[in-house]
Amino acid sequence: MWKYIYKKRNYLIEMVLDIFIFGGCYIIAYILRLDGEIPPETMGIMKTTVPFVILVRTLVFFKLKAFSGQWRYSSIADIVLIVKAISIGTLIIIPAVYLFNRFEYVPRTVFIIDWMLVIFMVGGVRFSRRLLKELLLVNTDNIKRVLIIGAGEVGTSLISEMKSNWDAGYYPAALIDDDPQKINQSFYGIKVHGNRMSIPHVVETLGIDEIIIALPHENGRNMREIVKLCRLTKKPYKIVTNSLNPTDQKNLKNRIRNINIQDLIGRRPIEIDYGKIEQFIEGKRVLVTGAAGSIGSELCRQIASFNPEKLIAFDQSENGLFYLDRELMENFQDLDYSPVLADITDFEETSYIFNQYKPHLVFHAAAYKHVPIMEFNPIQAIKNNIIGTKNVVDISIQNNVRKFVLISTDKAVNPTNFMGMSKKIAEQYVQSRNQEGATKCVAVRFGNVLGSSGSVIRIFEDQIYKGGPITVTHPDVARFFMTIPEAVQLVLQASNFGNGGEIFVLKMGELIKIYELAKEIILLAGKEPNVDIKIDFIGLRPGEKVIEELWEDNEECKEDYNENLYIIKNGDTTDLKDYQQKINEILNSSIRHRNDYKKLKLKLESIAKSVNSNNNGNSQQPEIKKAAILN
Numbered sequence: 001m002w003k004y005i006y007k008k009r010n011y012l013i014e015m016v017l018d019i020f021i022f023g024g025c026y027i028i029a030y031i032l033r034l035d036g037e038i039p040p041e042t043m044g045i046m047k048t049t050v051p052f053v054i055l056v057r058t059l060v061f062f063k064l065k066a067f068s069g070q071w072r073y074s075s076i077a078d079i080v081l082i083v084k085a086i087s088i089g090t091l092i093i094i095p096a097v098y099l100f101n102r103f104e105y106v107p108r109t110v111f112i113i114d115w116m117l118v119i120f121m122v123g124g125v126r127f128s129r130r131l132l133k134e135l136l137l138v139n140t141d142n143i144k145r146v147l148i149i150g151a152g153e154v155g156t157s158l159i160s161e162m163k164s165n166w167d168a169g170y171y172p173a174a175l176i177d178d179d180p181q182k183i184n185q186s187f188y189g190i191k192v193h194g195n196r197m198s199i200p201h202v203v204e205t206l207g208i209d210e211i212i213i214a215l216p217h218e219n220g221r222n223m224r225e226i227v228k229l230c231r232l233t234k235k236p237y238k239i240v241t242n243s244l245n246p247t248d249q250k251n252l253k254n255r256i257r258n259i260n261i262q263d264l265i266g267r268r269p270i271e272i273d274y275g276k277i278e279q280f281i282e283g284k285r286v287l288v289t290g291a292a293g294s295i296g297s298e299l300c301r302q303i304a305s306f307n308p309e310k311l312i313a314f315d316q317s318e319n320g321l322f323y324l325d326r327e328l329m330e331n332f333q334d335l336d337y338s339p340v341l342a343d344i345t346d347f348e349e350t351s352y353i354f355n356q357y358k359p360h361l362v363f364h365a366a367a368y369k370h371v372p373i374m375e376f377n378p379i380q381a382i383k384n385n386i387i388g389t390k391n392v393v394d395i396s397i398q399n400n401v402r403k404f405v406l407i408s409t410d411k412a413v414n415p416t417n418f419m420g421m422s423k424k425i426a427e428q429y430v431q432s433r434n435q436e437g438a439t440k441c442v443a444v445r446f447g448n449v450l451g452s453s454g455s456v457i458r459i460f461e462d463q464i465y466k467g468g469p470i471t472v473t474h475p476d477v478a479r480f481f482m483t484i485p486e487a488v489q490l491v492l493q494a495s496n497f498g499n500g501g502e503i504f505v506l507k508m509g510e511l512i513k514i515y516e517l518a519k520e521i522i523l524l525a526g527k528e529p530n531v532d533i534k535i536d537f538i539g540l541r542p543g544e545k546v547i548e549e550l551w552e553d554n555e556e557c558k559e560d561y562n563e564n565l566y567i568i569k570n571g572d573t574t575d576l577k578d579y580q581q582k583i584n585e586i587l588n589s590s591i592r593h594r595n596d597y598k599k600l601k602l603k604l605e606s607i608a609k610s611v612n613s614n615n616n617g618n619s620q621q622p623e624i625k626k627a628a629i630l631n
Helices: 002-007 009-033 040-063 076-101 109-137 153-164 196-205 220-232 249-255 261-265 274-281 294-304 318-331 347-357 371-376 378-398 418-432 456-465 484-497 514-524 574-592 597-608
Strands: 144-149 170-176 210-213 237-240 256-258 285-289 310-315 337-341 361-364 403-409 440-446 448-450 470-472 481-483 503-506 535-537 557-562 565-568
Touching: 009 040, 009 109, 040 076, 076 109, 144 153, 144 196, 153 170, 170 196, 196 220, 210 220, 220 237, 220 261, 261 448, 261 514, 274 484, 285 294, 285 347, 294 310, 294 318, 294 361, 294 484, 310 318, 310 347, 318 337, 347 378, 361 378, 361 484, 371 378, 371 418, 378 403, 378 418, 378 574, 378 597, 403 418, 403 484, 418 440, 418 574, 418 597, 440 484, 448 484, 456 470, 456 514, 470 514, 481 484, 484 503, 514 535, 574 597
Parallel strands: 144 170, 144 210, 210 237, 285 310, 285 361, 310 337, 361 403, 403 440, 440 503, 448 481, 470 535
Antiparallel strands: 237 256, 503 565, 557 565
């Protein structure tokens, strides 16, 4: 019992104090109304009705949950609730007293005075602790004066949270917003002092200790400009993660974090119809090849959240499957899941697995992807990316898989290397087998993903950790970037939409120059590019292009299919019908020219470019923003 009382002490103290206020304000209302001279008849009625008034107000506060015990978190919403509870109580008290004595010897204005006094006293008590802390702590050394960039919903709720939770150590001193209509306005008592160009001046004149960016959905270009202005101030700058829940006070410190490169690349939030994706996956057996890789493992995570009948994680990496198995079993305890250790180039073993599990959906993410490595090992690129894909497609058709989804790459567009050519031929083979039997075949093409095992960002961070230099292949090399979860969300969306035969292209945003990306990562590490950390240009690696593309000139590409996706559907696919023969030619060439990579590449190139070579793509191609990070 005593343990419960101690735990609820703030709540009980508030309730007792409010009860005294309910009774005291009612008595004071009589004293004020009658100038301190209360007739005996009126005094008798007042004493008789005080317990009733206290009881009514207490019950109404209980019913509306107006007792909270959390004074330091009091907000405008709490004031509204208090006024509502007091008003309802007054509306009950007035007719009750009238029925008791027809207001004989009772001035009617007593109830109005009582109503105002209770609101003033209860509200004052609620905000007293918060106001006292704000007055006493605002100028102490352990409280940081903060400039908040963004006077939107996130920024203004952040002000309320900071004022409610002084233990986090922040005092909101000023706001910045680019909306001209908000400049000079105040939100929760904090003034908007100007737009982003005012950041250095506001920091200097108002004694700002730290800058917090409250723009969770800002595009990359604007975020980079804001960060550059923040750097000029020489003050720490951070970003707040998006949470619009003003009651989540305890996590304030955790929600304010350092800027990372994903924030600076920046993409508008994508809209996903999760209901349709769940309908697509729920209750189905789903097989993912390459399940232990960056994309494959994220596919498994997201598919697991949509209640599949069974998830089959197929990979040749024992170590990768071990860690994926642990993660899925820990996070999805009700998931029916099987880790399958096998190689897609082994037709008989792969066929046995499909016969055993009978998947409805197949996501084929298994592939060799590193361009320079494949330039030195082209036979493996052919074996894994072409023959392996052929095996999985053919076996899917034999087992009446409903939909087969190939995870492709922008390296397949106008390919100049073995990796890109192997993926291009894989795309074409998948198209050639579309809707043979019950199987609909689609491909999804996208560029680099942030955070993958071979991501350039991880390489740069490791080089910075070692003291440099950072190595960049070419000053003009540029790539598209997307986060792994975002890419997989769009893969699932495209897979749901696909009717068969399409190549979907994820809208990757803007091209990012790798050199500028390297400079930004160095700056985020608190270093100066080419001063603390040197950037060396080492030349393009074998098979590497300066700029990647998302489609070829002869591909008909439309962007009106979905706001997140482009769709490519070539008009003439007759050349695909003899693709089985072309695969045989590749096999023969890989044997005949095993040691002559030049001839082997020419053979692959001729096959990769043979299909739809006469299709001029008459539709107008969507424009891609070519802007890159600029200093």
